[in-house]
Amino acid sequence: MKTIEELNAIRERAKADMTVREDNTDVIRVVVGMATCGIAAGARPVINAFTNEIARRRLKNVSVSQTGCIGMCQYEPIVEVIEKDKEKVTYVKVTEDMVQRIVNDHLVNGNVVLEFTVGAIAK
C-alpha cells in the first residue's frame, strides 16, 4: 500500500543523493522521444522501464527526461544517451526488454550496446 507519507522518506533519500550528484559532474542524461510517434510506438513503457531500473539500482548520476519528435519516426521509440565530452548515442526501436541491458552495459559500465544503436539498425 503506497501512502503520501512515503514521499517524506523519498525526499530525505533524494536530498542525500543530490548532495552526492553535485560533487559528481559526470551526469548521464537519458532522453526518450515522447511525441505522438514515440508514444504510439511504445515509448511510455520504455521510459517507465528506465525510470524503474534507475530507481531500483539507485543510480545517482543518471537523469531521465522526455523530448519531442526528432524526425526519425520510423525508428521510434528512440532513446538518446548524452554524456559530457562523449558522442551522443542513439538507440532505436527500443523495447522494454532492451532497457536492462542498456542500463547495465552502458549507463553503469560505460559500454555502448552497439547492436541497438541507429548505426546498426538503420541500414
Add this chain to the structure above:
Amino acid sequence: MLELSLNILDIAQNSFRAGANLIEITIFEDSYHKEITVVIEDNGSGMTEETAQSVTDPFFTSRQTRKIGMGIPLFKMAAEMTGGSFALESKPGIGTKVSAVFKTESIDFIPLGDMGQTLSLLFGTKAGTQINYVHRVDGRSFELKSETLQNILGDVPLNSPEVSTWISDYVNQEINIIRGGV
C-alpha cells in the same frame, strides 16, 4: 494507440507547449451510461477559431519541422469510432479544453490503460506547471494535485526516478480502489 492513457499523455503535452501553468485532467467512468468522459483543460496560449478548427485535420500542425500532426486526430477518432463524441474549445489568451466521450460497450473501445504511468510522466514533464487530476468512478473519486506532492518533496524534482515510480504505483492503486478493487 493501444490505450486511452497514451492519447491523454500525448494531448496533455500540447498544453505544455502552449505554455500552460495549470493543466486539469478529469476522467469520469460512468457505468450506468456505459461511458468514459475525458477532459483535458489548460490555461495556455489558446487558439484562434480558425486554428482550433484545423487541428483535427492530420495535415495541420503548428510545428515548423514537418507538416503532419496526428495527436488530436487520433484522439478524436478513438472517441468517435466507439459512437462517442469529441469537442474542442479554445480562446486565445485563455486556454484550451479538449473533451471526449467514449462508449465503453463498443467493440472499438480502447481501454483506459495505465494512467499511473501517464501521470507520473506528466507530473515530471515541467517543474512549475501545476497538474490537477480528478478521476471519478460513478460516485467515488480520487484527486491528486502535483502541487501537493511538490510541497512535500520540496527541492526534490517530480521527475526523479524514485518519485516517478511512486506516483505511478500510487495513482494505479487509488484508481483500483475507487473502481471497487483492493
